[in-house]
Amino acid sequence: MARKKKEEAPAPGSPAWMATFSDLMNLLLCFFVLLFSMSNVDSAKFNEVAQSFASTFSIFKAGGAFFGDGNLVANGATQLNNLDEHKATMGETSDSDVDRNNIYEDKGDTKELLEYYKNKVSELEGTIQELENEDKYREEQKQEAASAVYDEVSELADRYNLGNYVEFGMDKTYNYVKIDIKGSVLFQSNSAEIKKEAEPILLKIGDILKEYEDFGIEIIGHTDNVPIKSGPYADNDYLSAARAIETAQYLIETKKLDSSKISFSGKGEREPVDTNATEEGRSRNRRIEFRIFTPVN
Secondary structure (H helix, E strand, O other): OOOOOOOOOOOOOOOHHHHHHHHHHHHHHHHHHHHHHHOOOOHHHHHHHHHHHHHHHOOOHHHOOOOOOOOOOOOOHHHHHHHHHHHHHOOOOOHHHHHHHOHHHHHOOHHHHHHHHHHHHHHHHHHHHHHHHHHHHHHHHHHHHHHHHHHHHHHHHHHOOOOOOEEEEEOOOOOEEEEEEEHHHHEOOOOOOEOHHHHHHHHHHHHHHHHHHHHOEEEEEEOOOOOOOOOOOOOHHHHHHHHHHHHHHHHHHHHOOOHHHEEEEEEEOOOOOOOOOOHHHHHHHOEEEEEEEOOOO
8 A cells, every 4th residue: 555645844933925914914004105195185175074973973072183283193193192182072962962951040930931932922912913903994984985986976976867877896806997888888899989979977977076186097998709800900909998098088078077086997708797607797798898996905
C-alpha cells in the first residue's frame, strides 16, 4: 500500500497578500486625505445641515453650528478640546424650550386660562350680535324707505289716472320700487317707435320719475318668448333694448331728466312676470319697467 504524502506546514506569520492589501489601504487613505485637504466646504450649507440635525436630535447645545462661530468646529481641529463640554451639555433644555414649557405659567393656571378664553368668546359673540343688529336695523330702514316710495308713487299714479295702464311692485330686498307699463300701450308689434296716443301716458310717468331721479332710475325693456321673424330687429334682446333706449331718450328730452341718473337695458324674454303659454300672460311680459331706487341702499 502506497504511503500518503505528508503535507508541508504553512510558513509562519501573515500571508504575503495581506502586506500588499495593507499597503493599498494606506495609499487610499492618503489619497482621500489629500483630496479633503484640497477641497472647499460650503460652510453656509453645511451649517444649515448641522443646525437641522442639532434642532432635531439635540446634539449640540442651542443648535450650535459647525463653521463660522460654531461651538464644535469653528477655527480648526483645536476646538475638539471642548468636546467634553459638549458631551456634558448634550440633551439639555434650551432657554427657548423653557419659555415654551412655561407658557401656561405665564398665562396663569388652567382655570384662569379657561376663564380668559371664555371671556374672549363672549366678546366675539357680543360683536357678532352687534353686527346682526346693525344689519337688521338697516334692513328695517330699507323696508320703511321702499314702502314710503311705493305709497307715494301709487298716490301720484292715482292722481294722474294711470291705474288702468300701469302695475306697481317692490323687490324682495327693498332696493327699488317698480312701475310696469304694457308694451302694447307704448309700441306697435316689433317696433320701438312710441305711439303718439301713448305720449300723454308716458309724460305722466315722467312727472313721477322726476320726483325721484336723485335716487336713480333704471328703464328696462321686456318681451315675451315668441321669436321675431321679420322687422328691423334680429331677436327679442335687440327689440327690448331698443324700446328701453327710445323710452329713456324721450323722457330725457321732454322732462329734462338728468341723464347721469338714468340707466337703461333690454332683458328680452329672460325675466317674465307671467306665463308665456297664454296671450294674456305674454301681454303682461311685453312691458317697459321703470325702477325707482330707494334712498337707503
